[in-house]
Amino acid sequence: MEGVDPLFYAHFLFRRRRYTEAADVCSELLAKNPYDKAAWYLKTRCLTEDVRIDETELEEEGLAEVMLDENAVASVPRPGTSFSRPLTDSGSSRGIRPMSKSGRPVSGFARPGTQGARPSTMEAAVRTARSATSRPVTSASGRYVRLGTASMLSGDDGTFIDVSKLDLRKYAFRRGLARALVLYILHVLNDTGKAMELAAYATEAARFQDWWWKAILGFCYHRLNLFRDAEKQLKSSFKQTPSILACMLLAKVYIRMDQPQNAIQCYREGLEKFPDEPVLLAGIARVFEGIGDLTKSVEEYKKLLKVDSTNVEAIASLAADKFYGDQPEIALVFYRRLLQMGVESAELFNNLGLSCFQAQQYDMALGCFERALSMADDEAMSDIWYNIAFVGMSLGNVKLAREALVLAVTCDSTNGEAYNNLGVIEQRKGNSGDARGHYQTAIKVSPHIHEPHYNYALMSLEAGDLQQAYKQVNDALQLYSAHLPSQDLLKELKATLSQHAS
Numbered sequence: 001m002e003g004v005d006p007l008f009y010a011h012f013l014f015r016r017r018r019y020t021e022a023a024d025v026c027s028e029l030l031a032k033n034p035y036d037k038a039a040w041y042l043k044t045r046c047l048t049e050d051v052r053i054d055e056t057e058l059e060e061e062g063l064a065e066v067m068l069d070e071n072a073v074a075s076v077p078r079p080g081t082s083f084s085r086p087l088t089d090s091g092s093s094r095g096i097r098p099m100s101k102s103g104r105p106v107s108g109f110a111r112p113g114t115q116g117a118r119p120s121t122m123e124a125a126v127r128t129a130r131s132a133t134s135r136p137v138t139s140a141s142g143r144y145v146r147l148g149t150a151s152m153l154s155g156d157d158g159t160f161i162d163v164s165k166l167d168l169r170k171y172a173f174r175r176g177l178a179r180a181l182v183l184y185i186l187h188v189l190n191d192t193g194k195a196m197e198l199a200a201y202a203t204e205a206a207r208f209q210d211w212w213w214k215a216i217l218g219f220c221y222h223r224l225n226l227f228r229d230a231e232k233q234l235k236s237s238f239k240q241t242p243s244i245l246a247c248m249l250l251a252k253v254y255i256r257m258d259q260p261q262n263a264i265q266c267y268r269e270g271l272e273k274f275p276d277e278p279v280l281l282a283g284i285a286r287v288f289e290g291i292g293d294l295t296k297s298v299e300e301y302k303k304l305l306k307v308d309s310t311n312v313e314a315i316a317s318l319a320a321d322k323f324y325g326d327q328p329e330i331a332l333v334f335y336r337r338l339l340q341m342g343v344e345s346a347e348l349f350n351n352l353g354l355s356c357f358q359a360q361q362y363d364m365a366l367g368c369f370e371r372a373l374s375m376a377d378d379e380a381m382s383d384i385w386y387n388i389a390f391v392g393m394s395l396g397n398v399k400l401a402r403e404a405l406v407l408a409v410t411c412d413s414t415n416g417e418a419y420n421n422l423g424v425i426e427q428r429k430g431n432s433g434d435a436r437g438h439y440q441t442a443i444k445v446s447p448h449i450h451e452p453h454y455n456y457a458l459m460s461l462e463a464g465d466l467q468q469a470y471k472q473v474n475d476a477l478q479l480y481s482a483h484l485p486s487q488d489l490l491k492e493l494k495a496t497l498s499q500h501a502s
Helices: 006-015 019-032 037-051 063-067 122-126 140-153 168-172 175-189 192-205 211-223 227-240 244-256 260-273 278-290 294-307 312-324 328-340 346-358 362-375 378-394 398-411 416-428 432-445 451-463 466-479 484-501
Strands: none
Touching: 006 019, 006 037, 019 037, 037 175, 168 175, 168 192, 175 192, 175 211, 192 211, 211 227, 211 244, 227 244, 244 260, 244 278, 260 278, 278 294, 278 312, 294 312, 312 328, 312 346, 328 346, 346 362, 346 378, 362 378, 378 398, 378 416, 398 416, 416 432, 416 451, 432 451, 451 466, 451 484, 466 484
C-alpha cells in the first residue's frame, strides 16, 4: 500500500491473522536493514503464529511415548483413579451406550487421545482405532518436527533464524525479543533443547521471579517427558503468579502421569483464581469423562454452557448424553443448535439422522443420512452405513439392512459391530457357516464388544457345541458382567452340563 508505513502495514496484517503476507513485508524491511529489531520481532511472531497450535489441550500419545514410558504406574489402580481403569457404575451401561476400546463410553466430541487406552502390548499399540491400513503416530516429537519442517520449506530463503549461531545468554536479558525467540524455537524449529536452554538463562536473568519463563521451562520439560521436573516448575509458576497457562500445562502433566484426581484438583485451584473460566471447566469435564464418571462430566458441561452458550464441545457432549439417556427429542434440539451455529460435518448429520429416527421423524432422518453420506470420508462412511442398517432393521427391511452392513464393512474392515449384525442376519436366514464366520471376524477386529461372543454362544448351543458355547458366554460376561441374557444362558448351560454329568 502506497503512502503507508510498511511496519504499520505489517502490524495491520498480523492483527488480521494474515501471517504470510505480514512476514513478507517484514522480510522486505529486513532486506533494507538487517538490524531492524521491530521487523525482526514481528516476523518472528508471524512465523510462530502461522504454525502454532494450542498445546494446552489433550494430545495424542505416540507409539514411542506409550511403549517406552518409564514412569511407574499402579498395575491395579482403583476405579476412577486412573484413565486405564474407568468407573464401571457411572450411570451408563454397555447395553445403552457403546464403549470404546479403552472401556469408556463413547463421548459426544472427538478429541485426540480420548478414545484409546494405554496399551500393554506391542500388538495393541500398533493397532489403530478404526483403520487396518493407517500407521499409528510413532512419537509426539515426530509430529512437532513434521509441522515445523513444512513451515520452513515454504520460504525461499530457508531458515529465518540460525539458533546455533546466537548467544542465548545475551538474548535472555532482552525480555521481549527472548519471548518471541523461545516461541519460535519451540513451534517453528521444534528444538526443545535450545528452547529449554534459553528459558533457563532467562529465568536466571529474571532472578527466578518471572512466572512466564517458569511456565515455558515446565512446558519444555513436559515435551521431553520429564514430568516431575515439569510439575516442579509449573507449580512454582502458578504459586508465584496464578495463570491459566500454568494451570492447563500442570493439569496436562498430571494427565500424562495418569493422575486424573490431581488434574481435577489443579483445575479446581485454577477456578478459584479465575472463576467460570471456560477452558478450565472444559478440562474438568474431559477428565471426568476420561475416568468414566459421566454424571459429573455432564454437570461440568452444563456449567460450561452457562458461561459459554456457543461451546461446540459442551453442546455435542450433552446431546450425546441425552440421546443415550433415551431423550432423542432433547438431543435433536442440541444438534440443531450446532447446525444453526454453522457447524457442518458428516458426523453431525449422522447424529441428526439418528435423533430424528428415534424421535419418530422418519422423513427427516433419511434426508440427514443422505447429506451425511455426501460429506463423509471412509471412516465416517462406515458408521453412517451401519446406522442406516439399524434403521432398516428397525423398520423390518432386512434387505436394506444387509446391503448397508456390507457397505459398512467394505468402507472399514474393522467395524466389529457391523460384522456382528451381519452374523445375526445370516443366522436368521439359516446360513450357520456365514454367521459363524462373521461372529469370529467381529471378535477378532473388535475384542472389546460382548455381543458377538453372546451370539456365537447361542449359535453354538443350537448346534450342540456346549464347550464352545460355555467358552463364548464366559468371554461375554468378562466384557460385560451385567448382561442378563448372558447370565441366563450361562445358567442354562450349567444346568445342561450337570444333567449330562449325572
